[in-house]
Amino acid sequence: MAMVVDVESVFERLSGFPIRTFNEGELLLAEGSWTGQLLFLLQGAVDVVKDGWHIARVEKPGAVFGDMAVLRDQPHSADVIAFQRSSFFMVDDAASFLQAEPLVALYIAVVQSGRLDAANRSLIAAKSQFAGNSQKDRAFVATLDKIGAALRRAA
Numbered sequence: 001m002a003m004v005v006d007v008e009s010v011f012e013r014l015s016g017f018p019i020r021t022f023n024e025g026e027l028l029l030a031e032g033s034w035t036g037q038l039l040f041l042l043q044g045a046v047d048v049v050k051d052g053w054h055i056a057r058v059e060k061p062g063a064v065f066g067d068m069a070v071l072r073d074q075p076h077s078a079d080v081i082a083f084q085r086s087s088f089f090m091v092d093d094a095a096s097f098l099q100a101e102p103l104v105a106l107y108i109a110v111v112q113s114g115r116l117d118a119a120n121r122s123l124i125a126a127k128s129q130f131a132g133n134s135q136k137d138r139a140f141v142a143t144l145d146k147i148g149a150a151l152r153r154a155a
Contacts, residue, residue, distance in 0.1 A: 005107040007062035013104050014040055014089040022082040029066055029080040038094040038108075039065040044086020050078040057083055067108045070094040123147060 019042065022028055028039060028046065045059035055078060058065075065088075069076045073095075091097050098105045123144055130140045 005103060005110055007107075010040070010062060010104055010107045011042075011089070013101050014091070017089045017091055019087055020090045021085065021087045024082055024084050026082045027079060028082060028086075028088070029069075029076045029078075031077065031079045032075045034069070034075050035066065036070065036092065036094055037066050038070060038091040038097070039080070039088040040091075041065070042087040042089065045083040046086055047081045047083050048078050049081060059083075062107075062111075064108055064111055066094065067112065070098070071108070 020039075022044075029035060029037070031050065041058065041061055041063040043061060045057055046063075046065070047057050048055040048065075065080045066076065068074070098108070127144045130144075
């Protein structure tokens with residue numbers, strides 16, 4: 001049986017928190033910054049950019065940002081930029097909030113496991129495309145193996 005936490009239940013827990021709207025192009029979270037915040041997407045779309053590389057465009061209500069930084073007590077690992085006008089529940093003292101709200105913490109765990117699964121699937125797909133016998137292919141697959149090992153260590 002899969003463990004599922006529905007976004008409506010999470011939004012109920014967040015209903016007392018302020019809603020903040022960001023305009024197109026506005027920076028929500030800056031790579032390398034420390035905010036202690038969690039942002040839960042209500043509506044709109046954002047781009048996630050890491051070291052100048054576009055990682056994802058996210059538009060699903062309930063998507064959460066800042067979770068890796070809060071859970072690992074580290075700076076934000078990517079920029080999050082509003083692709084269009086977007087609204088979020090904002091949780092400022094996220095670490096304390098998550099300790100008091102295990103349902104939301106479980107929701108974040110489910111979201112993160114989905115991200116990890118997608119990363120693993122992408123890694124496997126890339127490896128299968130470069131499974132040839134040339135030296136260049138072997139070097140690329142070796143690099144992908146290192147990325148896989150790093151993902152396993154991080155998990």
